[in-house]
Amino acid sequence: MTTRVLLASRNAKKLAELRRILAAERVAGVEVVGLADVPEFPEAPETGATFEENALAKARDAAAATGLPSIADDSGIAVDALNGMPGVLSARWSGHGDKANVDLVLNQLHDVPDARRGGGFVCAVALVxxxxSETVLRADWRGVITREPTGTNGFGYDPIFRPEGHDRTSAELTPDEKDAISHRGQALRLLLPHLAALAG
Structure with missing residues (x-):
């Protein structure tokens, strides 16, 4: 018997990532579906002050609307020299999409020396x-913000984030390499025991 679990996202890359992690960790009996696979329901805007609040709100909405165990994540980049911003505003930092967001952060860090360009991706994941019953977990992926974008894998701020211990940006890592160490990969792995329990 297979348990259907809803990932409350329309992002095909997030869906593929969770499916890859479940397969890699050999979690059986769980079928992950996305918002495109269930009837539409009203989705509340992300107004939480924290990643955890946003993830939980999305997962609650999805579980209430569909009756399925629902997972939602909220993630973004927190730059030390910008006092942790863009943070929960990462996706809409510039108001004009991924490339403009990256350009804005690089402009804001223009005069910041290499030694002070620390930052990290944050991911909060909620299961409702x-x-x-509710579970909320969080993972952080530390590194530095580069001076120019490099790489074509991934999305968002991946081209300007170089993880600790690596000489390539997140956008230069293969999907498997990224899954193994990324903020979302870490958070989803923390969730696996809870998903395995659902599958019985």
Missing amino acids: LPDG
């Missing part, structure tokens, strides 16, 4: 069950 139809019975109302």
